Amino acid sequence: MKSFLLNLGIALIWLLLSQETSAVTFAIGFLIGFVFVAAFRAVLGSEHYVRNSLAFVRFVLVFMREFLVANVKVAWTVLARRRTALHPNFITYDVAGLTPFEILLLSYCISLTPGTTTVQVSDDFQTLIVHALDADAPDAIRADIDRTLKRGILSFTR
Amino acid sequence: MNDLIASALVLSGTLLMLIAAVGVVRLPDVLCRSHAVAKALTLGIFLLLVGMWVHQAETRSAFKILLAILFQVITIPVASHLVGLLALQKNFPRWRHRPMDDHRLARTSPPQAETPPRA
Known part of the structure; x- marks a missing residue:
């Protein structure tokens, strides 16, 4: 600070x-x-500040790439895919141990990255309910959120 | 050159918003539609406003456009989240709804009768 x-x-x-x-x-x-x-x-x-700032910049870059990919995918889904090819469903995502601010950021980023939107945060701040357009492999989606978003957010909030 | 960049940005932004609108018509249910709106509309408005900024090429309007971008980009995903929340709680018709296997999901929304998909 x-x-x-x-x-x-x-x-x-x-x-x-x-x-x-x-x-x-x-x-x-x-x-x-x-x-x-x-x-x-x-x-x-100010080591902590410098390290977190650099992590923040890196996360913003990763997020922007994901955001662009998401838009290309949505355009593809809207224009070219038949609705019978979609397998939408809800999946849960575990957010135990994160602060409310981190959950807010994470749910926001989930809404803007490919294939997923946040639907609900449970009252006890333990799970997110996420809606996915292709929910055939929920574990792959969870791993993807873990790798690209959660790790990036934790790298500059802690 | 500036005009060229500005037109390209405004055109691609408008195109994305058109795609969002087409998505609202084409996609099968509320939750799938919110995907199209949340992503394509956010980037669409972002590109449109940046195009305006480039077109005006004046620093005084820059802060206002930045503020507009900030508020739009912050509020659209929140709106889509609320629409999704409502669709879950009120059990709106869902495309190809499958029984939810996870107990945490089952707790938040009671099992429902299968809704016939629209034509």
């Missing part, structure tokens, strides 16, 4: 020093601030 404020402060100073105030200038300032915080991480004690 302290490292993030420092990073933000450097971005603000950069914004005030430069000629024009625009979103691009602020982004450059934030990047410079991040390089500074990363370079002196041993002194500032």
Whole structure:
């Protein structure tokens, strides 16, 4: 948190020093601030912040790729597949041990990645009910969510 | 060049929204339709707004467009989640509904009579 404020402060100073105030200038300032915080991480004690930020950027990239794949797949499903070829059903996904914020992020990402949407979060925050267009292999879907989404989210929230 | 990029973005965004609309007509039940809406509509609106941004090429409108993108991208999946939740709780007709084998699923929604699929 302290490292993030420092990073933000450097971005603000950069914004005030430069000629024009625009979103691009602020982004450059934030990047410079991040390089500074990363370079002196041993002194500032910001290893955790640097590591989580990089994990966050990596996750955003992975998520964007998944999101694009999802859109291509949905377009294919809508335009080319017959409805008799679909095998939709509900599957459960175990989210025991995650904080409510992590569950929120995860359910949000599940809705936007290929083949699955979140339908319900159980009242005790233990299971998600997910609707899949092709639910023939529920274990494969669970493993996929584990690999691409859950691991990525946990890598920057913890 | 800017115009070219802007038109490409706006056109592909519109195309995706068209696909979402076709999906609402073509896909068999509420839950399958929410797939099409959640994904294609989110990216469609995103591309449309980015196209607007490129077209205007003015920094002052950038923040407003960013805000619009943010709110759209945040709210569409939530809306699709709520539609899905309602469809599960009210037992709306489902395409090729199979008995739910998992006890956790069975607890949240009582077994229902098989609904005849639409033509």
